[in-house]
Amino acid sequence: MAAIVVVHGIGKQYTGPRSLHGGIAPALLDGVQLAGGPQLAPEDVEIAFYGHRFRPPGAPVTKGEPALTARDVTQPLERDLLLAWWSEAARLEPDTVPPPDAGTSKAAVPVSVQRALYALSRSRFMGRAGDRFLLGVLRQVSRYLGEPELRAHVQAEVAAAVAADTRVLVGHSLGSVVAYEALCAHPEWPVSALVTIGSPLGIPNLVFDRLRPPPREGRGAWPGSVADWTNLCDRYDVVALRKQLAPLFADGGRTVNDVAVDNGWQAHAVEHHLTAVETGTAIADGLRDRP
Incomplete structure (x- = not known):
């Protein structure tokens, strides 16, 4: 399996884990190298793919997914x-x-x-x-x-990707919510670092208050075995409406390290996040205790 597992964001229902890997892995490796991290190979990165769970079934009358209005x-x-x-x-x-x-x-x-x-x-x-x-x-x-069965299927895809050698879980956009909930559900996992990018986790009422497990007294649960959690976002990314997650998630001496990045015109793009030295540093730090 892989030391780093990336949980992708929305809009990937017409792609697959290998095709996503072709763009995400090189961007991630560039960011880690720029940060002076360890030498990595593409096989050190795996995609936890759940996009097919949103792909509508084929039907004789329609083709593909109808355009939303x-x-x-x-x-x-x-x-x-x-x-x-x-x-x-x-x-x-x-x-x-x-x-x-x-x-x-x-x-x-x-x-x-x-x-x-x-x-x-x-x-x-x-x-x-x-x-x-x-x-x-x-x-x-x-x-x-809002759909418990779909949520369970998506969670199962992440669980299938995490292995005994996985040390860093990276979640982008909706994938950050998926990754967070997966870690909360599996405190036995060996993952020591969570890296969330472009995350909607902190949006009150609409996302934060619907998390599993639910927040208590305005605080979200700490994600399982994670020792280090870095949250990165561009200031212009409206998906990451709540830019600072540290006030919402804490566990004793553990807290979220909120870091700002500049992604240019595409504030939410996963590749722009992954090539940033700040993201590379967070991933490299998560690998420091890798066997």
């Missing part, structure tokens, strides 16, 4: 999350992203969603991505948190 955002969690991201993008980029006005929360759902999508299209978070990408983000976050 503003009218498909019907779940309160999806709408509230979208509006929270819009507010954060407007706060971070007031010169380019128009803010929600007082009437937004009372507007009809398709109207408020359309306005949010338009506003976010002007943000660094969206970059070159389109509405379909953002709507897909909302739908997969909502399904993972």
Whole structure:
């Protein structure tokens, strides 16, 4: 197996573990090398792949996954999350992203969603991505948190990837939530370091309060056997709406090391995160006790 396991983010339902590995592993190795870490090979990195769990079954009438539109955002969690991201993008980029006005929360759902999508299209978070990408983000976050059977299947994929020699678990975007919950459920794992990048873990009510195990008195459980947890995000990444996770997760002397990175125009891109020296340092530090 591998010393480093990466849990990918959303939108990977039409790819696979090997094709993802081809982009993620070299980026990760570049970041570790830039940080002066140990010499690694691609086989030291494994992808915990769960994207196929979101792929719709084939049907004779339709092909692939239907394109989502503003009218498909019907779940309160999806709408509230979208509006929270819009507010954060407007706060971070007031010169380019128009803010929600007082009437937004009372507007009809398709109207408020359309306005949010338009506003976010002007943000660094969206970059070159389109509405379909953002709507897909909302739908997969909502399904993972709201469908127990799907959640269990995704968790099983991570458990299958972690082995006796795994020391670092890296989670990107929704994958950071998956990785966190997997570590909480398996304190017996040998993983000593958790690295979360572009993480929505701290979003109140919508994500944080729906975690398993649930937070108690405003504090999330410490993730299993982990000794070191580094959380990295770009300041313009609205998915990582709560940039500082340390106040939310602590266990005695253990706390989250929150680190800012600059990912340029693509604030949420996994490859941009992994090639950063800050991410490479966190992964290299997690490998220091590797046999």
